[in-house]
Amino acid sequence: EIVLTQSPGTMSLSPGGRAILTCRASQFVSSSYLAWYQQKPGQPPRLVIYGASSRATGIPDRFSGSGSGTDFTLIIDRLEPEDFAMYYCQQYADSIRTFGQGTKLEIK
């Protein structure tokens, strides 16, 4: 099973700032089969990025994903108040899909 480790655990930033979230895999993630989700309290996760860099429908271009192999990054530019939430990465390269433990993006 591929273990995903996200860092940092918590990130405190101000609106208008730039968030850089990382996800490191314990094994090679083939074909960049890596997704990012945003989750707010009491809501299901919302798909943000898949295929490491493809934005899901309705996701603003402030969100960008990159990376390959074992290291992946989600960047959120010009933070809006609605961006502050939990973010999870998930790999779907392996038949046993796994999630990272999450990064909490909070308002400073």
Added chain:
Amino acid sequence: QVQLEQWGARLWKPSETGSLTCGVSDGSFSGYYWTWIRQSPDKGLEWIGEINQSGKSNYNPSLKSRATISTDTSKNQLSLRLASVTAADRGVYFCARGVVRGVPVSAFWGQGALVTVSS
């Protein structure tokens, strides 16, 4: 917009089989991956398993073969059965549909069902 609705008993009894069902109202059922995921404070997001467009299912081995995922395409419904439940199976259970046909990334999610295990 694709909307998923979940229903089923939220209180499961220890050692028994719990079940949940999920449906989609717009007919966008066939051809997609369908997945069950659960979430708890101690385990975070946990992938339970999926069923693909060919009806082949795939499960998290950590559940030790207790999970069964099935579909009823005539009713546009997805089901989960989890056998021999214990307190460790409590959490919020989500169903989800794939982003596009043939891709196992969950883009559309049900509202979640908070499951408690208690006698």
